Structures are given as C-alpha cells and as structure tokens.
Amino acid sequence: MGSFATLADIKAIEAECDWPSRGLPRSIHAFLARAAAQHGQRPAVSYQLTSGPQDPAETQTWAELHGKVTQAANLFRSLGVGERDVVAYVLPNCSETVQVLLGGMVAGIANPINPLLEPEQISALLRESGAKVVVTLRAFPKTDLAAKVAEAVKHAPSVKTVLEVDLLRYLRPPKKWIAHFLRPKNAVLHHANVKSFRAEMRKHPADRLTFADTTEDRVAAYFHTGGTTGMPKLAQHKVSGMVYNGWLGNRLLFSETDTVICPLPLFHVFAVYPILMSMISAGSHVVFPTPAGYRGEGVFDNFWKLIDRWKVTYMITVPTALAALMQRPVDADVSSLRGAFSGSAPLPIELFNRFEKATGVQIIEGYGLTECTCLVSCNPPSGAKKIGSVGIPFPYTHVRILRTDGQGGFIECAADEVGEICVANPGVFEGSTYTEADKNRTLFAEGRFLRTGDLGRIDAEGYLFITGRAKDLIIRGGHNIDPAVIEEALMGHEAVAFVGAIGQPDAHAGELPCAYVELVKGASVTSAELLDYARTHIPERAAVPKHVEVLDELPKTAVGKVFKPDLRRMAITRIYDAALAEAGCAARVVEVAEDKKRGLVARLAPRGDEAKVAEVLGNFTFAWDWQP
Secondary structure (H helix, E strand, O other): OOOOOOOOHHHHHHHHOOOHHHOOOOOOHHHHHHHHHHHHOOOEEEEEOOOOOOOOEEEHHHHHHHHHHHHHHHHHHHOOOOOEEEEEOOOOOHHHHHHHHHHHHHHHHEEEOOOOOOOOHHHHHHHOOOEEEEEOOOOOOOHHHHHHHHHHHOOOOOOOEEEEEEEHHHHHOOOOHHHHHHHOOOOOOOOOOEHHHHHHHHOOOOOOOOOOOOOOOOOOEEEEEOOOOOOEEEEEEHHHHHHHHHHHHHHHOOOOOOOOEEEOOOOOOHHHHHHHHHHHHHHHEEEEOOOOHOOOOHHHHEEEEEEHHHOOOOOOEEEEHHHHOOOOOOOOOOOOOOOOEOOOOOOHHHHHHHHHHHHOOEEEEEEEEEEHHHEEEOOOOOOOOOOOOOOOOOOOOOEEEEOOOOOOOHHHHHHOOOOEEEEEEEEEEOOOOOOOHHHHOOEEEEEOOEEEEEEEEEEOOOOEEEEHHHHHHHOOOOOEEEHHHHHHHHHHOOOEEEEEEEEEOOOOOOOEEEEEEOOOOOOOHHHHHHHHHHHHHOOHHHHHHEEEEOOOOEOOOOOOOOHHHHHHHHHHHHHHHHHHHHOOOOEEEEEEEOOOOEEEEEEOOOOOHHHHHHHHHHHOOOEEOOEE
C-alpha cells in the first residue's frame, strides 16, 4: 500500500515492471482465495438492513466470504451455467448480493441489473445477455421487485431458473412476524423454476470448486451502461480488468486496516470494481448500509453515526448524496475518517469546500467509465487536488486527448486544448467493449484507444479535466455550446442544488440552451431571477439559457447523475405543445419515446389536421409521429 502525489510517482510505479509481470491472480476465485489465505478472520463485508447506528448487522470474514462464493459458483454450475453463460441478478444491496456477484463471475458471467428499472427494460437486458439464471428478492413488504422480475422473466425465454433471496432473515421479532404477515403474494406465472437461494446453496460444498477454474483471461461480467443515453448497452468486463481495478486500490489507497462505507448499489461499477475488488486485493473491510444505500430510509440522518459505529476510514459518495449530507449537521465522532471519494458526476466547488469545512477531510475526485471496467484517473491523495479536475491517470493507464482530422484519422491535442478523452488501460477490452459488435465499430481511435464520448483537456502537470459530453453538446445554429458552462454558472447561485442544461428544440436555430434547476432544501428563487443571474454570470451570450425552469426534483439515475433524456422529453413536450397550440392544432404530445434508430420521438394525439401539424413540426429537427 502506498500513495501518490504527482505524475512522477505514477511513472515510478510503471517503471518497476510492465503490467503482465505483476504476477497477479488470473481468476476471481484465485483472487478471493488469496484474500482468504492472507486475511481469513478479518472482516470482509458488513451489511445492515436498517440504518440505525445500533441496528443489527451481519459481517462476513474473508474466509466465510470465500466459502460462500465457492458454494454460489458450484450452485450456478449445477444449474447449467458454463463459462460463457450468464447469471443475472436484480437485487438491492445485501450480503447475498456480494456472494451472487462473485459466484457468478467464478462460474460464468455475472450480469447485474438495476432493480429500479421497469419490467420491459429488465426483460430486454435478460434477452440481450441470454441469462440462464436470475437471482432476485422473494416478495417482501414495501418493494414490488419480485413481481417486476417475474413479469420480466415471462418475456425472457433463456431464463431457466429464478433463485430468490429472502430479506426476512435479517429481521428479528416482532418486525419479522409483521413482515411475514404483510408479505405480498406473487401472482405472476412464468416458465422458469423458482427456488430458494439459501436452500440451494446448502446443497453445495464451500471448501472446493466442483469444476476446473480457468486461468485463461475471459469475460466474467456484463454491466449495462448507466442509461444517461436512454437505451442501455451491455459492456463486457474481463477478469484482468477487474483485478487491475483491485490492484490499483490496494497499491495506491487501501490497506487491510481500512474500513470503507459504500452506500452505492452493487449493480454499478463504482461499488463493484474500485471498492469491492480493492477490498479483495487489500483485505480491507467494506460496509453496505441498507438495501437502497443512500436512498435507504434514515441513511442520511444516521450517516455520521454509522461512520462512528464502524470507525470508517474512507467514505464513497456521489455529488447528489454529498449535497444531501451537507444539509445535516455532523452529529457524531468522525475522527477516524481519512478521505472521501466522489465520482459519477462533476463535483461543484461549493460542495468540496462545504464538506472540508464540516469534516476536516478533503474529497478526492476521480473518473471512471463502465466501458473501462471503471478506473481511469483520480486526484492524488497525497498531492494537490485541483478543483474541477479528475486528477492524474492511474499507472498503466494511457489517456490521450484527440480530435478528428475529418479524414477518418485523429490529431493529438496540445496541453489544455479540449478534445475527446480516449483511454487505453488493462480495463479496456480493445475492439469488444460492447456485446453488440455494431456498437464497437467507431468506438476506438487507432484501434486501441477507447473513445469515451467525454470532452476534456490535460494540463501541463498531467491533470485531466472533463469539460462536457461530446453527445451532450448543444448545437445552436451550428455553434457548439458546452452545457457545463451553463450548469457551472447557475450552480454558483446559493439557492441552487442541481442543474441540468440541455438543448431545447427551436424552429430557427435547431436548438437553444435551456436549464432545469433543483433548489437547496428550504430555498426559494424564481425562474426570472435565475435567468437574470445566468445573464450576468455566463460570459458567452449564445450560452445564456432561453428558458429556466425550477423543478421539485431533477430526474436522476440510480447513481445520482442528472438524467438528461427526461429533461429533453420535458423540453420537447413544452416546445411542441406551444407551437401546436399557437397554430390552432388540437394535437398534443402524449409521450416522448426512445427509438433505437431515431433517438427521442414525440408521439402525438388526437390525429387530425395532419397537413397543418406536419407543417408546424416540420420546422423542428426532433422527430415526431402519431401515437399508434
């Protein structure tokens, strides 16, 4: 375990030997076996169903976790899962989720699915991955997950077995009796066999694998992308990339004496690779509070007390969670805390400062992508943390800023020149990032550098800055506007908690910038005041939003990113409805649906006055159709 302060430290680590010579475990089972051998009786994973600082918790040691994962892998193999077969899980966080994830990777390919998705999306992912086994919750009060998954499995013919995890075992009487009494009935019928995960686990040995463990590098997980583009894609992750993420955490950040609190979901790469894989590599201890993590009841209110309870040394967070935490007093002893890692979305400077003032600890901001098996860069824990930067690329990670030359080639950008961030590292599966071959065609620069779709620059000291999303650019009459310019300006207003800037349809310019805003709890400000503020704080006139709207809450993904497709839907509906009303048409936008080829499509009803509607909406570049 070491740390790093500058780019020179990273270069020194790389100079020790090349990546293949590191001699790291070549399978997930071997990786875990090493942790069990070195740290057997030390705590590995702790979980509490409810958020209270005195509430019951369950801790698995490294030896116990190794045994449970071995059993899970043996169980999956007995259900016909081979190396290229998929074990999907649609689960909130719990002890079993860790066992299923790692057991699925050992037996075949693990495919985590976000439990907040709708049945149609879950079903589409199950069909795309060809999952044979699905692990989910048994019906339980206050969640409809069992019913949603049952509905999804009906339309996923590859699924042969559904294994159910029962959260009831975490409760004590009288809560246990009440939950049992209130348990919803599962009415949906499908073709798959339904079995109890725990009962089936008991039938298999924990001290050995019943099959040969492959040491050839292979794909061991499919992760669907965060969904900020609306249509999820499946990224393929190899064992070598997983072990690389774990090695980084161990070499640069964590040791066996660290305890990390991670209220992020185990269907997201941040929790699985930089955290769980680092824990395996370093023998550290990770705590998962409540099934829903930060979204769990009482988690924000009890958070500082949980840090005190577990003597947490590092906390894992995202900007949306930090904003909520900063609205609560630090009401416990947090002196054990040495650092906080933030990722998944840019961190406003105001939050960085507020957090340091409240806790005495600096936030370490990093950058990773599902497509890179996660980690790319991070601000040096022992060095200068440049606000707004995502830090220095990790050892064996090569980041280039490129722009297209218009002839199918690429030009390297100079220091501080903005271009597309392109990455090569042991976590990038060259040429085969996605399961769908078509999606990989234009994904690589010079055959090996993954084109991230993020715009950024690297400064003279090697720090990486993200300036926006290539596909999020607002194009106003051929003029490119980076939404980050608008978002950063409005975030400077004391009443503003979150901002999402997008391009709204415009009959003349194609798109005009508009912004949706969520306010700090208890704050009050009008759209007109925010518009005035934007005019004085955005230097680029073309970037001043045409429309600012305050929402009770911005739509967000499960990991706290502002979900821009929903904002685009709102903007398209608002603009099209206004144009139709002005022209005296009765038709209105009923929904804005995602179409695989056309992107977002506005669907209209009632049908009528078709020539007039076509004339009005023909002025806009966004697609539309009649509601079938």
